[in-house]
Amino acid sequence: MRGWGRLTANGMNMDFTDEQITRYSRHILLPEVGGKGQKKIAKSRILIVGAGGLGSPAALYLAAAGVGTIGIIDSDVVDLSNLQRQVIHHTSDLDRSKVRSAKEKIQALNPDVTVVMHEDRLTSRNALELIRGYDLVLDGADNFSTKFLCNDACYFADKPLVHGGILRFEGRVTTIIPRKSACYRCVFKNPPPPGLVASCQEAGVLGVLAGIIGTIQATEALKLVLGVGRPLTDRLLDFDARRTAFREIKTKKNPNCPLCGDHPTITELFDHEPEVCDVKQVKVKVEA
Amino acid sequence: MLVKINGKSEEVQGATVLDLLKAKNIDPHMVAVELNARMLERDHLATTPVKEGDQVEFLFYMGGGR
Numbered sequence: 001m002r003g004w005g006r007l008t009a010n011g012m013n014m015d016f017t018d019e020q021i022t023r024y025s026r027h028i029l030l031p032e033v034g035g036k037g038q039k040k041i042a043k044s045r046i047l048i049v050g051a052g053g054l055g056s057p058a059a060l061y062l063a064a065a066g067v068g069t070i071g072i073i074d075s076d077v078v079d080l081s082n083l084q085r086q087v088i089h090h091t092s093d094l095d096r097s098k099v100r101s102a103k104e105k106i107q108a109l110n111p112d113v114t115v116v117m118h119e120d121r122l123t124s125r126n127a128l129e130l131i132r133g134y135d136l137v138l139d140g141a142d143n144f145s146t147k148f149l150c151n152d153a154c155y156f157a158d159k160p161l162v163h164g165g166i167l168r169f170e171g172r173v174t175t176i177i178p179r180k181s182a183c184y185r186c187v188f189k190n191p192p193p194p195g196l197v198a199s200c201q202e203a204g205v206l207g208v209l210a211g212i213i214g215t216i217q218a219t220e221a222l223k224l225v226l227g228v229g230r231p232l233t234d235r236l237l238d239f240d241a242r243r244t245a246f247r248e249i250k251t252k253k254n255p256n257c258p259l260c261g262d263h264p265t266i267t268e269l270f271d272h273e274p275e276v277c278d279v280k281q282v283k284v285k286v287e288a
Numbered sequence: 289m290l291v292k293i294n295g296k297s298e299e300v301q302g303a304t305v306l307d308l309l310k311a312k313n314i315d316p317h318m319v320a321v322e323l324n325a326r327m328l329e330r331d332h333l334a335t336t337p338v339k340e341g342d343q344v345e346f347l348f349y350m351g352g353g354r
């Protein structure tokens with residue numbers, strides 16, 4: 001049986017079990033978190049779009065942090081080529097549902113977390129209803145149509161979005177607070193024309209980049225939940241693994257943005273044409 | 289003239305932002321362009337002049353996540 005402890009932190013009495021006080025003690029010790037902040041984390045609901053490279057580390061760290069509810073949306077099964085970077089899935093999970101595999105790992109790590117499985121693709125039909133059930137969204141999608149949909153749906157649902165992207169040796173993170181900070185379309189109005197920009201499947205990606213960018217996304221999500229620090233808004237944080245260098249690019253709300261600008265042309269959700277991308281079609285040759 | 293491109297000072301030839309992209313062999317559809325912290329419309333790249341000391345950001349799409 002768990003014993004109940006009364007923890008006094010930041011002037012508030014919190015009911016945590018002794019086990020939970022120990023589990024989250026390194027958070028509770030932080031003056032910016034304390035028992036009050038840990039309670040905020042425990043009450044938070046975060047939706048992760050994609051249980052892949054970015055979603056894997058983000059989900060594991062958010063689970064370890066004690067996020068109350070983690071929703072995961074993904075329609076894929078685990079492929080052998082995923083395991084180079086999608087660390088939430090193991091070799092024994094091959095051909096299993098990614099969402100199911102992720103849920104098992106999260107609950108093995110922290111049974112305090114409720115995992116909501118959405119074995120589906122995010123589309124203009126389901127996005128709004130889904131996102132409205134969460135406090136914020138973490139974009140770990142691998143294609144532009146879903147990334148733009150995340151941006152648009154979070155705008156219409158008025159939910160913060162932590163965007164992430166990786167390719168080859170580079171990664172990017174930015175946080176978007178709808179109506180207050182630059183959105184993804186303020187910078188990139190539309191997805192690139194099909195075939196012009198390579199995907200990870202075509203161009204490759206250093207696996208560990210997913211960990212670096214995904215954990216920065218998790219950091220941003222926790223900061224938003226706690227209301228601590230300065231969010232990564234109106235800034236793109238670009239990371240180049242070849243030089244081990246971060247660069248910050250300042251952005252701001254664009255009056256010509258088709259979504260949140262002065263004369264918006266996007267007034268409801270829609271799906272961009274998905275890029276044609278099938279990992280099984282990409283044959284990789286190994287040089288001798 | 290000296291222009292800062294993606295954080296690095298470079299000596300460049302050319303009068304417009306589109307000239308810079310052409311010189312670097314970058315298809316304008318592959319990037320969003322920021323000039324002195326202001327996003328540029330793609331239609332305006334050919335008519336937007338670049339001046340000594342300008343700061344230009346060529347922001348490439350980064351769509352991966354899985």
